[in-house]
Amino acid sequence: MEVERKTSEERADALEEAMMKDLDKPGVRRGTGLLFGGLTPGGVPLALGALAAMPSQPTVVDFFKLRFMPHTVNHMLQSANDAQKKGEPEETVLACLLHDIAVNLIKVDHGWWAAQMVEPYVSEKVSWAIRHHQALRFFPDPSVGYAYPERYVQIFGEGYVPEPYIKAAYEKARKHKWYMEARMITVHDLYAFEPGVNPTLEPFIDVIGRHFKQPKEGLGFDGSPVAHMWRSLIYPDNPL
Numbered sequence: 001m002e003v004e005r006k007t008s009e010e011r012a013d014a015l016e017e018a019m020m021k022d023l024d025k026p027g028v029r030r031g032t033g034l035l036f037g038g039l040t041p042g043g044v045p046l047a048l049g050a051l052a053a054m055p056s057q058p059t060v061v062d063f064f065k066l067r068f069m070p071h072t073v074n075h076m077l078q079s080a081n082d083a084q085k086k087g088e089p090e091e092t093v094l095a096c097l098l099h100d101i102a103v104n105l106i107k108v109d110h111g112w113w114a115a116q117m118v119e120p121y122v123s124e125k126v127s128w129a130i131r132h133h134q135a136l137r138f139f140p141d142p143s144v145g146y147a148y149p150e151r152y153v154q155i156f157g158e159g160y161v162p163e164p165y166i167k168a169a170y171e172k173a174r175k176h177k178w179y180m181e182a183r184m185i186t187v188h189d190l191y192a193f194e195p196g197v198n199p200t201l202e203p204f205i206d207v208i209g210r211h212f213k214q215p216k217e218g219l220g221f222d223g224s225p226v227a228h229m230w231r232s233l234i235y236p237d238n239p240l
């Protein structure tokens, strides 16, 4: 028992150390993104800088340009670019383009959150794939050349075992008819950024137009069950 406990403590320490490296930026807190990020440990809002005004009927493209954090945008563009270059179907390209949007709002369970944010606007297959990429990324699939990411050893620590609910989600997804849809997100999820590759959003505008049902009232104002999530990104500094 004693040995086991020490091992998990060591793992937690390794994780802590890796995560601390990300915590030296102001406004960044463990487990949460922009929404809950703007507070000091004492609960005082940090000055995060003025946000650009959003159009009254914002599109998902507006969120890419005016709200999503530049490093997450670059990461999702690199994933979508990789998928497109390798000839994936447009819905897979779209799934790659959107797969991590939730980290702009909240980090923990980002696959589930991202899937929910886009669920009213994309096909069931795309949101299913986004939801499950979170669990699948911890489990290799040699049939498509997906290995456990080296970066996760740094982030999660050596010998990290995902939570039981993650393993359960993976096992269920493994048997699902859309398994490969989610798996391909992990295949194109690039952990080591290619230097000098900074794709723009422009090549994906048509893909978004064909597969993302933009509400005419604008994201955040269409009365959908997830409108508040988009509004939280529009107005992250509003009290209560």
Ligand SMILES: [Fe+2]
Pocket: 099, 100, 110, 111, 133, 134
């Ligand atoms: Fe992800």
Ligand SMILES: [Fe+2]
Pocket: 075, 099, 100, 189, 190
């Ligand atoms: Fe990702």
